[in-house]
Each structure stands twice: as C-alpha cells, then as structure tokens.
Amino acid sequence: MEAEHWMPRPWNAELLGCIWLPRMLDKGRQVLESRRQGKNLMNSYLFGHNDYADGKLLTFLRTNDAYVLDLLRESTDDEAVAKQLLTESGHSADDVQAWSKRFRAVNAPFAAMWDADEGRRVPGVGTTALKVFYNYVMMPPVYVMFWVAERLSPSKEG
Secondary structure (H helix, E strand, O other): OOHHHOOOOOOOOEEOOEEOHHHHHHHHHHHHHHHHHOOOOOOOOOOHHHOHHHHHHHHHHOOOHHHHHHHHHHOOOHHHHHHHHHHHHOOOHHHHHHHHHHHHHHOHHHHHHHHHHOOOOOOOHHHHHHHHHHHHHHHHHHHHHHHHHHHHOOOOOO
8 A cells, every 4th residue: 555545454453352453563564664665654653652552552561662673574474473472561361451441441532533534434524623633733743752752762773
C-alpha cells in the first residue's frame, strides 16, 4: 500500500489476547520499511516510546522499541513475535487480559478519535468533529514533541 494510504491495523485488534499489539507490530514493520527505502512511509503515525499507546504497551511488556524492531527483522510471523514478547514479559494470560481491559477503558475517548481519523466510523458531523479535533488541536503539539524526542535520541538505529 502506498505510504499516503498506509495505516496499521485497528487500535482494538488483538494478538494472543493483547490489544494494540498487532497495530504496534504493523507500525514497527513500516519503520523498518521506511529505513530500507530511505524515506518516511509512516503516514504521520508514530512508533515506539514516542507514541503514547505504544509506550504504554512497551512498558507493560517490559521491553523497548529497538528490541521489537530486532524481533521484526528476524521474523515475518507476527504471532511468533507476539509470543516471544509476551513470554519474555513474564506476564500471565490473565495479566494480559486485565491490561487489555484497562487499556480499552482508559483510551475509550481516544479510540473514537483514532477510528474517526482512520475512516473506521460512520461519516457524519460527529465523526468530522472528532477528526478536526484530533488532527488540528491534539496532534500538532504531539508531533512537535516527537520531532524533539527523535532529535534528542542517541541513536536512530534500532
């Protein structure tokens, strides 16, 4: 898919019971492809600790974005990568289920904006309002913070 149309799986997709994990893996693969091609193919998506939701999942998994990228380089099988991350985290299936349930509850307001922005909501005034708020009020400062964090990062390799 062309970069301007690329998007990761929906925020509520699950892999081995872990919400957001498929989406984060999609973004990680797109980061690797961006690096391979020498151009940004992320279509304004953020990845890793500089992304709020990815950061929450990485903290829960007791890992970091560089390690996730290493695993993605080694395997094209998302389920195998997910299994390794979940196993190495030391969390039980019940822990994963509880974390996913909390993630859904805490991020419900953002989920509506993510769905609106990605065209996963029924078109209408409410959806348009959510998209405008998300893209023109909420995200511009986030992109500035991401830009600063990227420049302060000791290494862009990972």
